[in-house]
Amino acid sequence: MLTQPLVEVRNLTVDYVGANTVSRAVNGIDFDIRPGEAFGLAGESGCGKSTVAFALARLTRLPGLVSGGAVRFMGEDVLSFSAERLRRYRWSEVSFVFQSAMNALNPVIKVSEQIEDAILAHRPRASRAETLARAAELFELVGISPRRLDDYPHQFSGGMRQRICIAMALALEPKLIIMDEPTTALDVVVQRDIIEQICELKARFGFSVLFITHDLGLMIEFCDRIGVMYAGELVEVAPASAILTAPQHPYTRALGRSFPPLSGPRVRLEGIAGSPPSLSALPEGCRFSPRCGEAIPICVRLAPELRPTPATGGEAACHLLQ
Numbered sequence: 001m002l003t004q005p006l007v008e009v010r011n012l013t014v015d016y017v018g019a020n021t022v023s024r025a026v027n028g029i030d031f032d033i034r035p036g037e038a039f040g041l042a043g044e045s046g047c048g049k050s051t052v053a054f055a056l057a058r059l060t061r062l063p064g065l066v067s068g069g070a071v072r073f074m075g076e077d078v079l080s081f082s083a084e085r086l087r088r089y090r091w092s093e094v095s096f097v098f099q100s101a102m103n104a105l106n107p108v109i110k111v112s113e114q115i116e117d118a119i120l121a122h123r124p125r126a127s128r129a130e131t132l133a134r135a136a137e138l139f140e141l142v143g144i145s146p147r148r149l150d151d152y153p154h155q156f157s158g159g160m161r162q163r164i165c166i167a168m169a170l171a172l173e174p175k176l177i178i179m180d181e182p183t184t185a186l187d188v189v190v191q192r193d194i195i196e197q198i199c200e201l202k203a204r205f206g207f208s209v210l211f212i213t214h215d216l217g218l219m220i221e222f223c224d225r226i227g228v229m230y231a232g233e234l235v236e237v238a239p240a241s242a243i244l245t246a247p248q249h250p251y252t253r254a255l256g257r258s259f260p261p262l263s264g265p266r267v268r269l270e271g272i273a274g275s276p277p278s279l280s281a282l283p284e285g286c287r288f289s290p291r292c293g294e295a296i297p298i299c300v301r302l303a304p305e306l307r308p309t310p311a312t313g314g315e316a317a318c319h320l321l322q
């Protein structure tokens with residue numbers, strides 16, 4: 001039996017509105033996140049990954065505007081949530097870990113108080129003893145001694161601060177944690193430790209993750225499925241293992257060739273020739289066609305739609321496959 005997806009994104013469209021211009025940063029994308037799944041969004045800088053993450057959490061702010069489509073969370077229409085429903089949705093059901101832990105933590109308040117405040121904002125009847133016990137438990141979960149609860153953010157290393165942000169994200173036992181470049185600012189060893197810890201916590205508590213990172217290798221290791229975005233659209237969705245071993249879309253192949261392999265001999269990396277189009281000058285047809293070495297005449301005339309790809313059990317939008 002198929003379980004209901006935790007998140008359903010349907011035909012989601014997000015614009016950035018300027019004085020005389022509208023840039024469509026996300027152009028009608030569809031994907032699901034299943035319960036307990038880590039779903040990654042990959043693609044070059046500016047392709048719209050963070051814009052999607054913000055829309056999913058209803059955090060889009062002007063000049064950004066969700067101009068179409070739907071986001072459903074456990075079947076409920078997130079885009080029409082009331083202020084009160086939204087308050088419960090954020091943190092209790094969906095929480096976030098962003099790149100800059102230093103900006104997320106208040107430098108002049110002890111971390112224990114910050115965690116307790118996050119709990120109290122949603123569980124106002126919790127006693128001091130309860131919130132303190134929960135803060136200590138959360139510290140232990142992310143591998144920091146509760147003896148350090150009374151320290152200030154600057155007394156922790158970058159990796160520990162990021163662990164504290166993960167502890168805060170876990171505080172209310174959300175069903176989805178959105179992680180946007182959660183370990184980018186950290187060195188490789190610390191980054192790997194933190195990702196392993198998130199994997200353990202995910203296995204233990206069963207939450208889903210929307211994971212965004214530029215590190216395709218890390219994403220493939222951590223995620224179950226990956227959506228590859230190009231210029232505001234999803235060009236392929238596939239099991240993570242297929243992204244390198246059986247990429248269906250020419251852009252997925254190009255992206256894979258531009259990253260170091262996870263194992264085996266060293267290979268020469270190839271960048272992707274050219275650069276993504278500006279949102280104000282999008283090409284006709286497939287948006288990747290000007291950079292695609294495999295383009296055929298129809299590619300410059302007609303935009304391909306996402307279609308199932310039997311080879312991976314996923315979907316890809318490419319005329320060569322249709």
Ligand SMILES: Nc1ncnc2c1ncn2[C@@H]1O[C@H](COP(=O)(O)OP(=O)(O)OP(=O)(O)O)[C@@H](O)[C@H]1O
Pocket residue numbers: 016017023025043044045046047048049050051052062063064279
């Ligand atoms: N506040 C804004 N005003 C105008 N345009 C914006 C704004 N924020 C993002 N954009 C544009 O929207 C597009 C998508 O940006 P977004 O940050 O979502 O991409 P991304 O894939 O997350 O990039 P990165 O990997 O660099 O974080 C880009 O073209 C960007 O220039």
